[in-house]
Amino acid sequence: MNPATHRPPVPxxxxxxxxxxxxxxxxxxxxxxxxxxxxxxxxxxVVVFGYLLPKMNFVQQDYGTALLPGILAISLAFSSIQSVAxxxxxxxxxxxxxxxxxxxxxxxxLIAFEKVVAGVLQGLVAAxxxxxxxRLIMGPIAGLTVTDYGSVIAVTLLGATAxxxxxxxxxxxxxxxxxxxxxxxxxxxxxxxxxAYYPWQGLSAVPAFRYAVLVNPLVYVSEGMRGALTPxxxxxxxxxxxxxLTVVTVVFWIWGLRTFERRAFG
Amino acid sequence: MTxxxxxxxxxxxxxxxxxxxxxxxxxxxxxxxxxxxxGEFFGLLGPNGAGKTTTIGILTTRVRPTSGTAxxxxxxxxxxxxxxxxxxxxxxxxxxxxRSLTVLENLVYHAAYFGISRRTAVARATExxxxxxxxxxxxxxxxxxxxxxQQRLMIARALIHEPHVLFLDEPTVGxxxxxxxxxxxxxxxxxxxxxxxxxxxxxxxxxxxLCERVAxxxxxxxxxxxxxxxxxxxxxxxxxxxLTLDGDPAPxxxxxxxxxxxxxxxxxxxxxxxxxxxxGEAIAGLIRVAEQAGRAVTNVALSPPSLETLFISLTGxxxx
Numbered sequence: 133m134n135p136a137t138h139r140p141p142v143p144x145x146x147x148x149x150x151x152x153x154x155x156x157x158x159x160x161x162x163x164x165x166x167x168x169x170x171x172x173x174x175x176x177x178v179v180v181f182g183y184l185l186p187k188m189n190f191v192q193q194d195y196g197t198a199l200l201p202g203i204l205a206i207s208l209a210f211s212s213i214q215s216v217a218x219x220x221x222x223x224x225x226x227x228x229x230x231x232x233x234x235x236x237x238x239x240x241x242l243i244a245f246e247k248v249v250a251g252v253l254q255g256l257v258a259a260x261x262x263x264x265x266x267r268l269i270m271g272p273i274a275g276l277t278v279t280d281y282g283s284v285i286a287v288t289l290l291g292a293t294a295x296x297x298x299x300x301x302x303x304x305x306x307x308x309x310x311x312x313x314x315x316x317x318x319x320x321x322x323x324x325x326x327x328a329y330y331p332w333q334g335l336s337a338v339p340a341f342r343y344a345v346l347v348n349p350l351v352y353v354s355e356g357m358r359g360a361l362t363p364x365x366x367x368x369x370x371x372x373x374x375x376x377l378t379v380v381t382v383v384f385w386i387w388g389l390r391t392f393e394r395r396a397f398g
Numbered sequence: 399m400t401x402x403x404x405x406x407x408x409x410x411x412x413x414x415x416x417x418x419x420x421x422x423x424x425x426x427x428x429x430x431x432x433x434x435x436x437g438e439f440f441g442l443l444g445p446n447g448a449g450k451t452t453t454i455g456i457l458t459t460r461v462r463p464t465s466g467t468a469x470x471x472x473x474x475x476x477x478x479x480x481x482x483x484x485x486x487x488x489x490x491x492x493x494x495x496x497r498s499l500t501v502l503e504n505l506v507y508h509a510a511y512f513g514i515s516r517r518t519a520v521a522r523a524t525e526x527x528x529x530x531x532x533x534x535x536x537x538x539x540x541x542x543x544x545x546x547x548q549q550r551l552m553i554a555r556a557l558i559h560e561p562h563v564l565f566l567d568e569p570t571v572g573x574x575x576x577x578x579x580x581x582x583x584x585x586x587x588x589x590x591x592x593x594x595x596x597x598x599x600x601x602x603x604x605x606x607x608l609c610e611r612v613a614x615x616x617x618x619x620x621x622x623x624x625x626x627x628x629x630x631x632x633x634x635x636x637x638x639x640x641l642t643l644d645g646d647p648a649p650x651x652x653x654x655x656x657x658x659x660x661x662x663x664x665x666x667x668x669x670x671x672x673x674x675x676x677x678g679e680a681i682a683g684l685i686r687v688a689e690q691a692g693r694a695v696t697n698v699a700l701s702p703p704s705l706e707t708l709f710i711s712l713t714g715x716x717x718x
Contacts, residue, residue: 232508
């Protein structure tokens with residue numbers, strides 16, 4: 133036990149991979165609950181608005197074309213938020229389970245970053261799970277073309293990262309007893325005003341809304357999905373979507389890391 | 399040899415922000431200087447709120463000091479926290495296992511964070527669990543094992559990456575007497591292997607029986623630091639006699655000092671504390687002067703010279 137015989141430092145990549153393996157192990161065990169929790173609501177929406185209402189002729193048959201990218205955006209965004217925020221609340225809760233990882237030979241920044249990456253991966257799983265189910269329920273979707281793979285991947289990754297970083301912020305800034313409140317007060321309005329169920333251009337009918345919703349990061353994921361998956365429909369320019377999502381990601385990451393470090397260090 | 403110091407703190411100070419970040423902060427440490435040698439079993443003794451947990455928090459990089467410096471195994475806790483974390487194992491005051499994992503996974507993943515391969519980690523974890531009496535609980539979920547078993551799991555976790563310095567924060571609080579003795583045996587074994595151990599406790603007996611040197615802290619200050627035997631020798635001579643009265647003992651203390659055989663007497667709350675070599679003879683005199691002052695004695699307690707009586711003479715209060 134001579135302090136002179138220090139082992140070489142553990143490479144950062146190795147610590148990161150071990151932390152990620154731990155989160156993936158837990159996620160794999162929780163997968164069925166995770167999928168039900170994050171995708172049931174979007175799927176039910178697809179059943180009502182993408183299947184039942186068109187059948188009843190309450191909405192036009194091609195509403196599905198506008199709806200599908202939004203449904204994917206919701207699944208991606210909210211599974212990313214939840215994958216980071218919900219475990220974080222428990223980790224920083226009464227027993228402070230996170231100590232286990234805060235004692236790992238890595239900076240707090242790396243530990244927070246790993247949480248965001250794990251959230252991105254879980255967001256991708258949810259989106260990939262919802263896509264075929266939605267397609268199956270709605271039947272053929274006019275104007276759906278998955279050819280611009282670059283844009284699809286970019287929107288998906290950027291969207292998942294932005295919302296995972298938001299999950300980091302929410303999971304560390306919000307008190308455990310207020311987590312239910314967070315979903316009713318922040319997440320629900322975000323979904324309804326996130327241009328997921330209607331294209332942003334449609335809001336020209338109500339100009340005040342059209343500009344107010346721009347503070348909502350979900351708008352950019354929904355519009356980005358439209359631009360990438362149903363480019364024939366009106367949507368925001370993809371360049372603007374990428375810029376907005378990058379800004380949102382940077383802001384949430386810096387802010388989230390600050391609240392994470394504040395919780396991590398006494 | 400100062401080069402052998404496993405831990406060194408200089409003028410370590412910690413002030414927690416006041417409620418809402420405003421108002422005067424709460425001072426947990428008030429300029430603490432400590433040095434712990436490599437291979438030493440070191441005790442931090444003090445009542446709740448003395449600053450013990452803050453000290454451990456700073457040394458384990460989990461709490462940032464307000465001022466002063468601290469180093470562990472040659473690395474500065476503020477400037478090189480990653481290097482410090484690589485060299486320490488921590489047993490927290492309250493077990494905080496990873497509840498999403500099984501008992502064995504808790505150890506294997508913790509080892510992975512330290513770059514230990516899965517094969518080595520599983521072998522080491524199996525060995526540790528067996529040594530700590532958890533050999534058959536590896537596949538159990540953490541919530542399925544008892545509090546004492548969780549505490550032992552925390553010790554296994556703190557050891558899985560073979561740290562240079564082991565920190566234990568009140569490791570026996572909440573353990574039944576048998577589990578406490580079992581843990582003492584484990585700690586003695588670890589110390590015999592040459593590990594540096596720093597333990598906080600508010601149990602006198604624990605510090606006395608386990609530690610090579612003990613620092614007595616209160617209100618964030620170091621009050622005394624010595625081997626347990628040396629500390630006990632510094633305790634005021636004689637047995638401590640505590641008389642609990644039905645009112646303020648202050649008027650009694652002057653006449654108490656005049657009682658034959660009484661070496662010292664102080665008043666604190668409703669307790670009159672006196673020290674005497676022959677307590678049996680002094681008690682009658684003390685009760686008499688109390689009654690003459692119009693006070694009734696509701697309780698009498700005797701404590702032979704110990705770390706406890708030293709602590710009371712240093713701080714004016716009991717440990718718990």
